[in-house]
Amino acid sequence: MLNRLLRSVRTVLATAFVVALVAPAGIAVAGHGSDTFTIATRLTDSKFDPAFHFAEFDAVNILNMYEGLVVPVKGKPPTGQLAESWQASPDGKVWTFKLRNDVAFHDGAKLTANDVVYSMDRFLTLGKGYSSLLKGILDVGNTKALDASTVQFTLNNSFGPFVDVLVQFYVVNSALLKANQKAGDFGANGDYGTDYLLSHDAGSGPYKLDSFVPDRRRVLVAHGGYRGGWTDAQFKRIVIEIVGETATARSLLTAGDVDFVDQWQPLDFYKNLKGEAGIHVDEDPDNKLYVVQMNTTRPPFDDVNFRKAVLHAFDYKTANDIILGGAIKANGPVPSAMPGYDPSIAGYTYDVTKAKAFLAKSKYKPGEITLNWDYIKAGAHEEMGLLLQSNLKAVGIDMQITAEQWPTLSKNAADPATAPHFFPVYNTAKYPTPDAFTYAMYHPVNHGQWQASAHFSDAAISKLLEEARATPDSAMRNGKYGEATKMIVDDAASLWVGYTIHRVALRDRVKNYENKGLMAFDLNVYGLRH
Amino acid sequence: MRFIFRRMIELAVVMFGLSVLIFVISRVLPGDPVRFALGPQATEEQIAQLSREMGLDQPLVVQYWRLIKGLFQGDLGVSLTTFRPIAGDLATFLPASLELALFSMSLAILVGVPLGVMTAVHRNSSRDYIGRAVAFSGVAIPVFWFALLVQALLSFQWRIFPPLGRIDADVRPPPHVTGSFLIDSLLVFDIGLFFHVLSFLILPAVVLAASPMAMILRLLRASMIDEMGKDYVLTARANGMPRNLLIHKYVLRNAFSATLTIIGLLFGFFIGGAFIVETVFSWPGIGRYGVRALQFKDFNAIIAVTLLVGLAYAAANTVVAVLYGWLDPRLRLGRR
Numbered sequence: 001m002l003n004r005l006l007r008s009v010r011t012v013l014a015t016a017f018v019v020a021l022v023a024p025a026g027i028a029v030a031g032h033g034s035d036t037f038t039i040a041t042r043l044t045d046s047k048f049d050p051a052f053h054f055a056e057f058d059a060v061n062i063l064n065m066y067e068g069l070v071v072p073v074k075g076k077p078p079t080g081q082l083a084e085s086w087q088a089s090p091d092g093k094v095w096t097f098k099l100r101n102d103v104a105f106h107d108g109a110k111l112t113a114n115d116v117v118y119s120m121d122r123f124l125t126l127g128k129g130y131s132s133l134l135k136g137i138l139d140v141g142n143t144k145a146l147d148a149s150t151v152q153f154t155l156n157n158s159f160g161p162f163v164d165v166l167v168q169f170y171v172v173n174s175a176l177l178k179a180n181q182k183a184g185d186f187g188a189n190g191d192y193g194t195d196y197l198l199s200h201d202a203g204s205g206p207y208k209l210d211s212f213v214p215d216r217r218r219v220l221v222a223h224g225g226y227r228g229g230w231t232d233a234q235f236k237r238i239v240i241e242i243v244g245e246t247a248t249a250r251s252l253l254t255a256g257d258v259d260f261v262d263q264w265q266p267l268d269f270y271k272n273l274k275g276e277a278g279i280h281v282d283e284d285p286d287n288k289l290y291v292v293q294m295n296t297t298r299p300p301f302d303d304v305n306f307r308k309a310v311l312h313a314f315d316y317k318t319a320n321d322i323i324l325g326g327a328i329k330a331n332g333p334v335p336s337a338m339p340g341y342d343p344s345i346a347g348y349t350y351d352v353t354k355a356k357a358f359l360a361k362s363k364y365k366p367g368e369i370t371l372n373w374d375y376i377k378a379g380a381h382e383e384m385g386l387l388l389q390s391n392l393k394a395v396g397i398d399m400q401i402t403a404e405q406w407p408t409l410s411k412n413a414a415d416p417a418t419a420p421h422f423f424p425v426y427n428t429a430k431y432p433t434p435d436a437f438t439y440a441m442y443h444p445v446n447h448g449q450w451q452a453s454a455h456f457s458d459a460a461i462s463k464l465l466e467e468a469r470a471t472p473d474s475a476m477r478n479g480k481y482g483e484a485t486k487m488i489v490d491d492a493a494s495l496w497v498g499y500t501i502h503r504v505a506l507r508d509r510v511k512n513y514e515n516k517g518l519m520a521f522d523l524n525v526y527g528l529r530h
Numbered sequence: 531m532r533f534i535f536r537r538m539i540e541l542a543v544v545m546f547g548l549s550v551l552i553f554v555i556s557r558v559l560p561g562d563p564v565r566f567a568l569g570p571q572a573t574e575e576q577i578a579q580l581s582r583e584m585g586l587d588q589p590l591v592v593q594y595w596r597l598i599k600g601l602f603q604g605d606l607g608v609s610l611t612t613f614r615p616i617a618g619d620l621a622t623f624l625p626a627s628l629e630l631a632l633f634s635m636s637l638a639i640l641v642g643v644p645l646g647v648m649t650a651v652h653r654n655s656s657r658d659y660i661g662r663a664v665a666f667s668g669v670a671i672p673v674f675w676f677a678l679l680v681q682a683l684l685s686f687q688w689r690i691f692p693p694l695g696r697i698d699a700d701v702r703p704p705p706h707v708t709g710s711f712l713i714d715s716l717l718v719f720d721i722g723l724f725f726h727v728l729s730f731l732i733l734p735a736v737v738l739a740a741s742p743m744a745m746i747l748r749l750l751r752a753s754m755i756d757e758m759g760k761d762y763v764l765t766a767r768a769n770g771m772p773r774n775l776l777i778h779k780y781v782l783r784n785a786f787s788a789t790l791t792i793i794g795l796l797f798g799f800f801i802g803g804a805f806i807v808e809t810v811f812s813w814p815g816i817g818r819y820g821v822r823a824l825q826f827k828d829f830n831a832i833i834a835v836t837l838l839v840g841l842a843y844a845a846a847n848t849v850v851a852v853l854y855g856w857l858d859p860r861l862r863l864g865r866r
Contacts, residue, residue, distance in 0.1 A: 036699075044611065044822055052613060054568070128580075132573045185583075198614050214614065214622050215822065216814035219699055239699045244809035244818070247678050248694060251686040257693070407565040407827065414574075448574060 037235035037510070037525050038258040040243040042265065046218070048209060049197035050170035051122055054129045056262070059520030060240060064220055065106075066170035066203035069097055069116070070163055072432045072518045075339060077474045078167050082111065082204075092158035092472040099149040102227045105173040106201065106208040113145035118174035120153070122192050130168035130430065137162070158470035160477045164433040167518065173202040206526035207238055217241055226526075233511075233529040253279060253505055261505045262523075267325040270503045278508050284515040285328055286502035287335045287429035289437060290319075290380070292388070292495035293453040295423070297416040300364035300371075307492035309358035311348035313395045314388060320498040323383045327498030332489040333437040335499040337517045340434040340478030345489055347496065355395050366396030373401040374420035376409055381424045384497070388422070413453035423453050426500070428519050433474075434481035439465045442488050456493040533855055537848045548840040549601075549833075553594050556832050563827040567610035584610070586829075597833065607830035611822070616834045619819065624838070625709025626696060627815035630807075631800035633712075634735040638743040639793065645743075646750030646789070647782060653755060661747060668744025677737045677810040684733060691733045694812035701726060734811040738804055742796045746789055753785035787857060794850030798843030802835070 043057035053062045069086075070078035080086070086097040103111035120143040123131050142154045155162065177193030180200075184191025193202065201209040206228065207220035222236040230236065241258060243249045246265055252258040254276060261269075270281045300306040320327040328336055331347030359366055373388065375381035385401040392399050399422070404412075412418040429436055439446070443465050446452035461484050468480035489496075502515045504522070511529040515522045564580050565572065581587050584607075585596055600606060606616035649661035685693035696711060697703055704714035704723060712731065715723040757763065758781055766776050805817030816835055823831035 038699075044826070047612060049613075054572075127576050128568065132576060135573055135575070194613070198612075198618075213696075213814055214612070214619055215819060216695065216812060217699060241694070241699075241812065243694065243812055245678070248681065248810060248812075251682060252693065255686050405827075407563065410565055 034509075034530060035232075035235055036237040036239055037260065037528060037530075038239040038241060039260045039262065039523070040241050040249045040252055040258040041262045042242070042244055042246075042249070043262070044215070044242070047197075048199070048201050049194060050119075050129075050172060050203075051126045051131070051192075051194075052128045056264075056520040056523075058129075060523045061201075061209075061218065061220070062170060063205070063521060063524055064207040064238060064526070065201045065205045065209060066172070067103070067205050068166060068168075068170045069099075070166050071524075072167045072516055072521055074514065074516050075337065076432075077339060078163055078432060082116075082171060086163065088162070088472040090472075092160055092162075092470055093155045095153045095155070095162055096146070097151050097153075099151065100227075101149050103204050104225050104227070105176065105204045106223050106225075107173065107176055108225065109173060109175055111171065111173075111204050112148045113151040114148075115171050115174045116151045117143045117145050118177075119171045120169065122172065122177075122189070123169060125186060125189075126192060126194070133165045133168060133431065137165075158472070160469055160471045160474070161431065161433040161435045164431045164435070167431050167521075171204065172197075173204070176202045210237075215242060228526065235525050235528055235530060238525050253507070256507065259507045259510050260523075263502055263504050265505075267503075270505055271325075273505050279505060280508060281503060281505050282513060282515065283326070284502050284517075285335070285337045286500050286515065287337050287432075287517040288500045288502070289330060289333060289335050289427045290324060290327065290384075290497040290500055291330070291333065291425060291427055291441075292384070292497060293413070293419075293423040293425065294494060295416060295419040295421055295453065295455055296457075296493065297455045298419070298421060300362065300369050301421060303362050303364055304492055305358045305362040306364050308348070309355045309362060309395065310392065310397075311492050311495055312351045312358060313355035313391050313397070314348075314495060314497075315350050315391050316348075316497065317350065319384060319387055323380045323387065324498050324500055325503075327500045330496035330498050332485050332496055333441060333494065334434045334481070334485055335429065335437065337499070338429060338434055338437070339432055339474070340481050342482040342485060345486055347489060348492070352394060359395060359397075367398060371397065371399040371421040373399055373422040373424070374404050374409055374412065375401065375424050376406045377403045379426060384424055385422075388495075410450040413450045414448045416447070416455040419453050419455060422495075423450075425450065425453075427451060429517065430519060432518060434478060434485065435469065438481050438484055438488065439469060442484075442493055454494050456488075456491070458487070458491060461487050461491075534852055537851055541844050541848050544844050545837070545841060549598065549837060550594070552833050552836045552840075553597060554590075556829050557590060557593075563610050563829050567826070567828075584608070584829075601837075606834040609823075609831050610828045611826045611831075616830050619831070620816070620834060620838065621709070623814055623816045623819045626813060627801050627804070627817065629710040629712060630731065630734055630738065630804065630813060630815060631797065633731055634738040634800055634804075635742070635793070635797060637735055637739040638746055638796070641739070642743040642746030643750060643789070646747040647754060647777065649747065650751045650754030650758065651777060661751075665744040665747040665751075668740045669748070671740070673737060673741065673806050674810070676740060677734075677807055680733055680737060681810060692730050694810075696730050696813065697727060698730075734804075734807050734813050737811075738800065738807045742792075742799070745792055745796075749792055750785065750789045753788050754781060757781045757785040783857060787854060790850050790853055790857070794846045795843070797846035798839060801842040802839030 041057065046057040046061055047053055048061055050062045050066050053059055067081050069081060069083040071081040073079050082099055082103055083097045084100050086095060088095050099113060105111060121140050124134065124138065124140045136156060137159050138153055138155050144152045146152055177196060180196035181190035181193045182195050186192050206223055206226045208223045210219040210221040212218040218240040220238040222230060243252065246269055249261050249265060250269060253261050273279050274281050294301045294307055296302060316329050320329050331345045334341050373385040375385055389399045389401060412420065413423050427437065440451050442456045443462050444457045447455055464480055464484040468477050468484065471477040471480060506513060509530050512527055513522065564577050564586065568576050568580060585593055604617055608614065609616055609619060645661045649658045652658050681693055684691045692698065703711055704718055704720060707714045707717050711727040712724060715727055763776065763781060766780065802817055802820060804815060805821045807813065808815040808818040816838060820835035823835055
C-alpha cells in the first residue's frame with residue numbers, strides 16, 4: 001500500500017510539473033491585449049445600478065456604462081453629455097434640458113426624454129446612493145418630458161447648483177428595465193428593475209457589461225454603436241481586477257499585467273514606484289479636504305478664541321508634508337482645485353505665541369477640559385491625532401485619542417450631545433461646487449449629517465449660503481460662497497488641515513489620463529489612449 | 531445506520547445552536563450596518579428606510595424567525611454592501627472554496643501521509659531528518675509570507691503560474707454544472723481549459739496545503755512510532771509477517787485515528803480559514819467574502835458564512851466519526 005501511495009504521489013507531482021512546463025507565460029498571467037485597459041483596485045465589490053452607487057468602487061462601472069445629462073470638467077462648471085443645452089427660469093426653480101437626439105442605449109433603443117423622467121423618478125423613489133443630494137430639492141413626479149428631446153425639472157425651491165449635482169445622476173434604459181422588472185414594492189414599476197441590474201447594465205455609455213465574478217473581476221467591452229465612434233488608439237475593453245494585496249498590485253503593474261493602480265494604496269506604494277521604468281505616478285491636487293471638525297456646541301469649542309488657539313497651535317507643515325505626503329495646506333474648507341476657490345483667504349498658521357494669546361482671551365483655561373479625538377482606524381487619522389496631541393500639549397491642553405468604528409463615529413457625530421471634540425474626516429467632492437464644503441458642512445439644516453459635525457450655526461452665514469444656493473448664475477453663486485467661506489474661516493469653525501493629493505500609478509502606454517478632481521471621474525476610460 | 535442517524539441528529543442540534551449564537555452576536559456587535567451600506571451621504575430617512583426594508587426595525591425574535599424561515603427556503607437575505615442575494619453570492623464562492631479546499635486537502639494528504647509513514651519507518655535516518663525539516667518549515671513559515679514568496683518567484687519572476695484568480699479574463703469559464711472549473715471543464719472534454727484552470731489552482735493550493743501537510747506528517751509519524759513499539763507488532767514480526775504488510779495493513783490503520791481527527795478539522799479550516807491565501811491570490815472564496823462581510827458588518831452575509839463554515843466543520847467531523855467506526859469496530863460495537 002505504501003508503494004502504491006508513493007507512486008500516486010509521484011504521479012501527482014509529475015503531473016503538476018508537466019502542467020508547470022506547459023503553462024506558458026502568455027496564459028499564466030493576466031496579460032490582456034493592447035486594447036484592454038486593466039485596472040487593479042483593492043476596493044470591494046460593486047454595483048451596476050446607477051441609483052445605488054455612491055463610491056469609487058461603483059463609479060468606475062457606472063460612469064463607463066451610463067451617461068448623465070452633464071459631466072464634470074476640471075476646474076470649470078459641468079458640460080453637457082446627454083444634454084445639448086439647458087436653461088433655468090429666472091427664479092432658479094424650473095430647469096429645462098434639451099437632449100441630444102443621436103443617443104442609443106446598448107440594446108440599440110433610442111434615448112428619449114421619457115428615459116430621463118423614468119430614471120429621475122426611479123432614482124428618487126429608490127432613495128439610495130446620491131439621491132440624498134436632491135433630498136428636499138426635487139420630488140418624484142416633478143420631472144416632465146415636454147417632447148421626445150426636452151425634459152423639465154420643477155424644483156421645490158431655487159437651487160443654483162442643480163446642474164452641478166446632476167453629475168451624479170445617470171439615465172437608464174426605461175424600456176429595458178420595464179421589460180425585465182419583477183414584482184416589487186413600487187406598484188406598476190415592480191422592483192424598478194433592481195434585480196435585473198444586479199447582473200446587467202441598462203446604459204448608453206461607451207462600454208457595456210460583459211461579465212463579472214463577484215468580489216473578483218469585472219469586464220466591460222466597447223459599445224460598438226457608441227455615437228462618438230472608436231479609433232484604434234482607444235481601449236476597447238476594461239478589466240477591473242480586485243487585488244487585495246499591495247505587493248501583488250505592485251508586481252502586476254511592474255510586470256505589465258495591469259495598466260493602472262487606483263488611489264487606494266498606501267503612500268509608500270506610489271513613492272517607491274517613482275523612477276520605475278515604464279511606469280509613472282500621476283499626482284494632482286484633489287478636491288478632497290482633510291478637516292478636523294470641532295464640536296462648536298461643546299465647551300471649550302463654543303468659544304471662538306479657544307478654537308482659534310487650537311488652529312494656531314497646529315503644525316500644518318508636518319501634517320501636510322509628512323503625514324499626508326505632500327498635501328496642500330488648507331486655507332479654509334473649499335479645496336484649491338474646486339471652482340470658486342478663493343486663494344486670497346489667508347487661513348491659519350502654526351504660531352504658538354498667537355495660540356497662547358488666544359488661549360489667554362478664552363473663557364476656558366488650558367488643562368481645564370481634556371479634549372477627545374475620536375477617529376476611524378484608517379488613513380492618516382491616528383498620526384494626525386498624535387501630532388495634534390503633541391502640539392496641544394505644548395500649550396497646556398490635554399487630549400486623548402480613541403479609535404472607533406465608522407457607524408459608531410458617524411452616529412455620535414450626528415448629535416451635538418455625543419459628537420466628540422475632534423472628529424477628523426476626509427471630505428471628497430461629489431459634485432463640482434463649493435456648496436458641498438460650505439452649505440453641507442456649516443448650514444444648520446445639515447446638522448445630523450457627519451459632514452456637519454461641527455454643529456456650527458451662524459445666522460448671517462446661513463443666510464448668505466441660502467442666497468448662494470438660490471443663485472442660478474455660477475459666477476455670482478461662487479462669489480457668495482466665497483464670501484461665506486471668509487466668514488466661516490474668521491469664525492474658526494473647523495481645523496482645516498490640507499487638500500490632499502490624488503495619486504495613481506499607471507503604465508507609460510496609457511495616454512491622456514487626467515484627474516478630474518471628482519471621485520472616480522478620472523476613470524472614464526473612453527477618453528484614454530494607448 | 532443507527533450510529534449514523536445519531537450523528538445526524540447531533541449535527542442538527544449543533545447547527546441550531548450555532549444559528550442562535552451567531553444571530554445574537556451579529557446583533558450585539560457595535561455599529562450600525564445600514565450606515566455602512568448606504569455610505570457617508572446617506573440621510574437619516576434613507577437609513578430608516580433601508581432598516582425597514584431589511585426588517586431590522588422588527589423585534590429580534592421576529593428577525594430570527596425570518597432568518598430560519600429563509601434558510602429553509604434557500605433565502606439568505608440580501609447583502610448590505612452589494613444588495614445582491616447572499617444565496618447567489620454563496621453559489622459563486624462556495625464552489626471556488628470547495629475546489630480549492632478539496633484540491634489542497636488531497637495534496638496535504640497525498641504528500642503528508644506517505645511522508646509521515648516514511649519518516650516513522652526510517653526513524654533517525656537521513657530521510658527522517660529531511661521529512662522533519664519539511665514538516666518544521668511547513669508549520670513555521672507564515673502563510674502570508676509563503677504565499678507572497680511563491681507568487682513573486684513562480685508568477686512574476688519566472689512566469690510559470692498565473693498570479694491571481696481562477697481563470698484568465700480572456701477565457702470563458704466552462705458551462706456551470708458543479709461550479710468546480712476543473713470538473714466542469716472535464717465534463718465538456720476541454721483538456722486545454724482543464725490545464726488552464728489547474729495552472730491557476732496550483733499555487734494557492736500548495737500554499738494552503740503546506741501547513742496541514744506538515745501537521746499530518748508530524749502527527750502520523752508520532753502515532754506510527756508509538757504504534758510500532760507495541761507488542762502485537764513485535765509478535766507479528768517474530769512470526770515472520772512481511773514488513774510492508776505489517777506496516778500498511780495493521781500499524782498505519784491503527785495509527786491513523788488521530789490523523790483522521792485533524793483531517794476532519796482541516797476541512798472546515800480550508801473552507802472558512804483560507805482568507806489569507808484567497809486575498810493574496812484573489813481567489814473568490816468564502817473566506818475572503820466572510821472577512822469583507824465582517825469589515826462592513828454585513829449582517830446577513832456574516833450569518834450565512836458562519837453557518838456555512840460551521841456546517842462544513844460539523845459535517846466533516848460527522849464523516850470522521852463515521853470513519854472512526856470503520857477504522858475501529860470497537861467504537862461501533864461499544865455504542866451498541
